[in-house]
Amino acid sequence: MNISEVATRTRLPAKTIRYYEEIGLIAPPRDVNGYRAFRETDMHKLAFLGRARALGFTIEDCRTLLALWEDQGRASADVRSLAQDHLGRIEAKITDLEEMRDTLSSLVHACAGDDRPDCPILKSLGDATL
């Protein structure tokens, strides 16, 4: 299987697949012509990576998850704690963003948004609350 077919089937850009090889997440063998010859296992790993990345795991998390996935004797506790840490980070990020959203939203609503220069958004950003 050549890279473009794998790209289509995993919905990952070819560039990303090459990058994943470069950083050692996959290691497809090569044909005599130098082309990467992807096996089913490579595709499965890439699909796994795509899903893990879509859940926001970092590449290093993905490396760990992939190793655990391959390790038939792993403890599910290891996976769970990694996922739980990640969940915590996501929740923290959501909280941060919600705070931004609330502040920004109230500013946007307070702003007339016409051709006059008076603007509570700029006023609030400029307020010397130091």
Next chain:
Amino acid sequence: MNISEVATRTRLPAKTIRYYEEIGLIAPPRDVNGYRAFRETDMHKLAFLGRARALGFTIEDCRTLLALWEDQGRASADVRSLAQDHLGRIEAKITDLEEMRDTLSSLVHACAGDDRPDCPILKSLGDATL
């Protein structure tokens, strides 16, 4: 005012302040010894930048906002539309993260997290739903 005092007062790292100068957001004059000599206006700009960045505006947004802030004749509509676009992006990001959170949370709850290898998290990541 030297950089460390400004850093303390604006709660921005000195490195960041130098960076903001490098990219042209501020332009503090220099003392004879070559040290940056921050004026009140520089500090106000930095405080403004700190608040705008805390609201998640990109540096380029900040550049625009700063210019609007300095422009006494600006239309508040310009500011408002910038803020509203940004608000939209934040809301989209929150939605994404909430989706991740929900999926991840259900997986974490489904996982026993003990020393057995059976793990719904890995199972779900590995499922060939291609």
Next chain:
DNA sequence: ATAAGGCTTCCAGTCACTGGAAGGTCAAGC
């Protein structure tokens, strides 16, 4: 034989900093 398209590598750029090295400056204490 040639043209189009796919594959390869390598280099540079993204964003907003952050760390660290090498070296100049300043104030205090001896």
Next chain:
DNA sequence: GCTTGACCTTCCAGTGACTGGAAGCCTTAT
């Protein structure tokens, strides 16, 4: 006057996870 330590300066490199683009080989069809 000298040293010490805390400042300040610049410059270079690295972060994460790709992404774009150039230059050049390989394959397939005409």
